[in-house]
Amino acid sequence: MPDAIAYGGDWNPEQWPEETWGQDVALMREAGVNRVSVGIFSWSLLEPAEGVFDFAALDRAMDLLAANGIKANLATPTASPPPWFGDAYPHALPVDADGRRLAHGSRQGFCPSSPIYREKALRIAEQVGLRYRDHPALAMWHIHNEYGCHNARCYCDTSAAAFRAWLRSHYATLDALNEAWGTAFWSQRYGEWAQILPPRATPSLPNPGQQLDFRRFSSDALVELYIAERDLLKQLAPDVPATTNLMAGAHWDMDCWAFAAEMDVVSTDHYLIGARPEPHIDLAFAADYARSLNGGRPWLLMEHSTSAVNWQPRNRAKAPGELRRNSMSHLARGADGIMFFQWRASRAGAEKWHSAMLPHAGTNTKIWREVTALGAELAGLAGVAGSTVHADVAILVDHSSVWAQDHPAQPSSEMDPVEEAKRWHAALWRAGITCDLAHPEGDLTGYRLVLVPALYLVSDSGAANLAAFVRRGGVALVGPYSGIVDEHDRVRLGGYPGAWRDLLGVTVEEFFPLDGPIELASGWSGSVWSEVAHATGAKVLDTYVTGEPAWTRNEWGDGFAHYLTTRLDDGALAEVLAAVTAEAGASPAAEAPAGVEVVRRSHADGRSYLFAINHTGEDAVVTPRGGGPVTVAAGDVRVIPA
Secondary structure (H helix, E strand, C coil): CCCCEEEEEECCHHHHCCCHHHHHHHHHHHHHEEEECCCCCCCCHHHHHHHHHCCCCHHHHHHHHHHHHEEEEECCCCCCCCCHHHHCCCCCEEEEECEEECCCCCCCCCCCHHHHHHHHHHHHHHHHHHCCCCCEEEEEEEEECCCCCCCCCCCCCHHHHHHHHHHHHHCCCCHHHHHHHCCCHHHHCCCCHCCCCCCCCCCCCCCHHHHHHHHHHHHHHHHHHHHHHHHHHHHCCCCCEEEEEEEECCCCCCCCHHHHCCCCCCEEECCCCCCCCCCHHHHHHHHHHHHHHHCCCCCEEECCCCCCCCCCCCCCCCCHHHHHHHHHHHHHCCCEEECCCCEEEECCCCCCCCCCCCCCCCCHHHHHHHHHHHHHHHHCHHHHHHEEECCCCEEEHHHHHHHCCCCCCCCCCCHHHHHHHHHHHHHHHCCCCCCCCCCCCCCCCCCCEEEECCCCCCCCHHHHHHHHHHHHEEEEECCCCCEEEECCCCECCCCCCCCHHHCCCCCEECCCCCCCCEEECCEEEEEEEEEEECCCCCEEEEEEECCCCCEEEEEEEEEEEECCCCEEEEHHHHHHHHHHHHCCCCCCCECCCCCCCEEEECCCCCCCCEEEEEECCCCCEEEEECCCEEEEECCEEEECCC
């Protein structure tokens, strides 16, 4: 069990004269920093010319950390090849769907399927591993950085060949591929493997199966790069844990479930989107996702911001106290490490306007005062480390389903599966109910309620998994346009929602996308979507004013399965979720007024910590289950041990 919360951020000493390093480390100690990420973008420093290595500066930086009791997440610098790589191997640079080869000059300038990139990446990773595997500052390998953030898909000829090899391994025969992709449509039937290309720019709509499989292949290519570096480092240092920083909940181009299965501990980055009206709720979704990816075990927040970022149209600075509330929300939802990008704000470069722990203005600043106060507070919460978060409710999410629904030829472009999942999660957040995210084929044992807000695509095994959960006594709520297609994006025939017609006791004959609200008999309203449905065994709980079912409930084994045929407005959705959570026996961690976040972390021995985070401008009273009322001041955070 860890004995402290990891606290710190990315330290990039190569950006600064060496005389500042001592000041950096002294200030880190003042701020309570005990962990930094090092070397993430240092490839051009460590290998200034191909095959020429220079570790002298990194040696001194690592030694300085060790001398001051600060541990390092030591990175392999493979996320940003140096200029010599693009100059020597232009064919290894990424190509977009329009056929443009992208030039070196930013980061992640490589094709994920490039053999020469893999060779050079493994060589520098090996050099790092050999040199530092026994270094006293080393705590963890930080492999690469934000895989696929800018090069999630490459359309070059190398990628095309790798895609064909991937397809051969999955389908074995062209007949099987043609059947899966429905290539009889538009005369697309393939007669030779060599005819298959990535879904490059075409005159009209791409083949949905081709597009879906290319996204799966592209994600797998990135996972394979991670595995290659991880396995190399494991051979050199078997006992040093390895991770890479995902962007769970924000970046959907890689299959986070597949990545997480290969990681010793899940780490993720999260940044508030200033345009969201309640970005702290979006933060909670991402944190719950990271915890779920790690199987409910503690995870690591590798990056977030002390204040503004540099890449949004309006880079909003955080209000006083917001840094603390954001950090404590991640901690409450299972993080055993709270880290930032970055330690010292850059003077030059593309991210010079990104906030940091040590801002441009120095230590006489709001940010520095909040950074040092947070460090002291986290040191006092060392007992939280290693505890876990229990959730009675899970929301099913799957990247393949998101990718399939991303095809442009859909009944309505307004049915956004990610935003709908976040909207259902937000309703639970407001009710104080902690929620996991789960893969449709994952273990649902232990949940009381499973929600399916928007799962357009589901495999046969995923469909059977939900049905078995309900049969055992669980409660499910399925949203519209779910269970529609199989894993190849082929329509499940016989009426919608094909995968779950029997489970739900409902058959839908036609979709009716909306351009305005639709009224329900209860007085609620829906928008965007409606369906012409018929109850074939389910009880109808609400209808449209025209009489067709809008909300149904079907008994299935020992449990119940609910179905919605429209996208309910926020108020109505909250009432439906209140009904199904009560039916399932799921309850909040504490009684709290609107705008107050409540989550409990617990140890196996019964010790627990209730986090109460007041996101409002007024004092609030929180009443833990089995405890007395506690006042949480406006904008404040209380951690209540039990």
